[in-house]
Amino acid sequence: MNWDDIRVFLAVARAESLTGAGKTLRLDAATIGRRIARLEARLGAELFVKSPQGYVLSSVGEELLPAAEAAEAALSVPLAGGQGQAGLSGTVRIGAPDGCANYLLPQVCAAIRADNPDLDIQILALPRVVNLSKREADLAITVSPPDAGRLLVQKITDYHLHLAMRADLTPPDDLAKARDHAVVGYIPDMIFDKELDYLGLLGRGRVQMASNSVAVQLQMLRQGGIGFVHDFALPFAPELRIVLKDDISLKRAFYLVRHEQDRRSDRLGRLVEALSAGLRAEVARLEAEAAARCF
Template identity: 35%
Template sequence: MNTLPEWTDLRFFLELARAGTLSGASRRLEVEHTTVARRIDRLEIQLGTTLFDRSREGYELTDMGQALLPHAEAMESAALAATEQLGGTEVAAHGVVRLGVPEVFGVRVVAPLLVGLLQTHPDLSIDLLVLPRFANLANREADLGVMLDPPSTGRYMITRLASFRFYLYASPDYLARHPPIREHADLARHDFVDYVQDRLASRELSYLNELGFTPRRRLCCTGMTAQVEAASLGMGLIMAPPYAVPDDGRLVPVLDQFFAERSFWLAAPTDLYRLQRVRAVWNLLREYSDRQPSLFVHGKEEPATRRSMPLAGTTSRDGGNPSS
């Protein structure tokens, strides 16, 4: 190799690696898909190696492509940092951010929240991945994600977004047709709506097991949206966080003193976290979660103190541990 690759070619490489298709990369870069293909071909010829495996499904990084990826991302971060420093002020967030979120949380909380962010940053775009599972950050499916199980290996920025509780709810119609629920022991006589147990996105979703008895699951669904609808129609009791329950009276709390507590974590690869566009979304989610504790817990409770810091060679997480 007689000359170094051009940064613009590496930018095309990055966007194709993230999008996985020529059409997706071309949309992000605002060029024709043939331009993306031509730039990638040129880069591969210059480097003397194949960076992508081509198939009808799209483009997937080869081992050499995976090896190049962190270097290209470091160059991207350095270029943005230099622009910010030379400009004397922080560059406005621009570009595309892929945000992976759980199904109901994404629809009921995150999607409405993003409207204001996009109005403030006219050059910013969001790909909101509303998934029945949690986004895979290791293969760059998303730039950052909200999840129950944060990465345990790799270089990530991780913070606890919110501690939240699954409470018991039922429809007024169901409660009128079934024996009264005055104490925990009464629950054993009732029907439940739950997740399909062998399709759980995380073991943290097996919260009904904390009831202390084997619940009578009458209907199981792979997503909470269907569970909420079924419980609203009187199919049985449901455990759900406050943000998932519609404010229309179709579901009411049952035995508020019983709950299962979990934590949402916010994570991003450390190199992507340095990007202004990713930090803009990150900060929005953290600040909003702090301001809206009633989304996660009945009543008013102070959010836990949190901090975020990178840890070279491993995962950085903030779980309230002074050593983290």
Template identity: 35%
Template sequence: MKTLPEWTDLRFFLELARSGTLSGASRRLEVEHTTVSRRIDRLEQQLGATLFDRSREGYELTEMGHAVLPHAEAMESAVLAAQGQLSGTEVAIRGVVRLGVPEALGVRFITPLLAQFLQDYPELSVDLLVQPRFANLASREADLGVTLDAPNTGRYMVTRLASFRLYVYGSPEYLARHAPIQKRSDLAGHDFVDYVQDRLASNELNFLDELGVNPRRRLCCTGMLAQAEAAAAGLGLMMAPPYMATDGRLVPVLQDEVFVERAYWLVAPVDLYRLPRVRAVWNLLRQFAESRASLFISNK
């Protein structure tokens, strides 16, 4: 290696490692994708090593790339700290934040929350990953995410976002057509809508078996939004948090007696948590969960 790599090249390296694609990195850096490619080629020449494996799916770090990553992250933290100290103010909240959230919560509540939030930060953009599975933070699929499983290895900032309860819900039409449910054992004679059992994004989603009855699953879906539509159409009962029943199409059954408790965790890699734009979204989600507790545990 004849010359030391420049910080700007390492910044391009970091963004490509986090996004996995030239287009994603170029958007974060606000440059053309050809510029990202050129900078990465130059960095690899300077280091005399291949940092990424290229494929049609995108860019993945090589063994050498993984070795360089923590050093680049340390430099990024130092640069941000210096900027804040020299300016005497918080580093501007700008750029792109990739946020992974559970599908139903993301569509129904996080999306409108972000729409309002982004009006206050015109230089900030959010890539919202709403999908039946949880974002993979280890592979840098997202900058921060809401998950059911708190990581027990790796360098992450982790906080309990909210404890929540899943209650049994059914549509008024379904409940009128079927035998009354007066106690837990009565659930055994009813149809249920649930997750596809061999496609669970987390073992924490296997809550229907905790009812104490053998559930008769009539329809299984990979996401809770589809389950809610099926239950609202009268196909069967479902278990869901209160935020799935805010439109009145589903009503609770034995709410005081039958429920399962879980927790959502807010997680971000330590190096990304230091970024002002990531912390801004982190704080937004915490404030939302604290102010809307009834969405997670029913207060009737």
């Protein structure tokens, strides 16, 4: 199989449709279909099971996928550069939950780029888990380590959350009184990770103001109410203060996830080290600033 065959096969496998693959490759669906048909004819086997719902890998396609991904990794240079410790270049896409993407990654990535001006960084902020198997991103930051797939996972750092509300409002004396305030939080049926399910600790099933976005929740709290906030986000909302810090505190963690086949990439490994160190430092800096703002 040549490189053109590999990229067409991978595009269809990841998009599970000719139309989706066509958008990735900038080709029309009919052309993609003909290319897949010719590839299957040359291999003498069907690579996909076709149905009205899309294209799903056949058993032969499943066997071919790891080799195709390995070839992709060998033929692509996502972080080009010279030998040794030359600066990083090319494009890298980092997927992250929107709290991390909004309040941590911009500063961390700016610092990395200052040392590597030829590097282009894309931040994919999603209120769901980033799908690395479909190459939505080169790296992903998650709040739970994945338990499936050919992935490398490493813990980056712990972070903390506390209840917060506007500084001009009277803070509750205890958790029982906190329940008298309107609650701000996630839309219950859109919580995509169990680590984001905080409000059970308040003994409240009702969320009066809800969003699937951490950034929107922060803006809601600026209008009133009470809710859990990442300590590292509080410096971006000077109207808010931590309340009941001694009564309730949450600790979660960020994990960095990448493709297993990237293990031997020295350049990507250097980026992972810089990204992890930067995130640890930025969480520590912002949490220290937030600690001074408690009722």
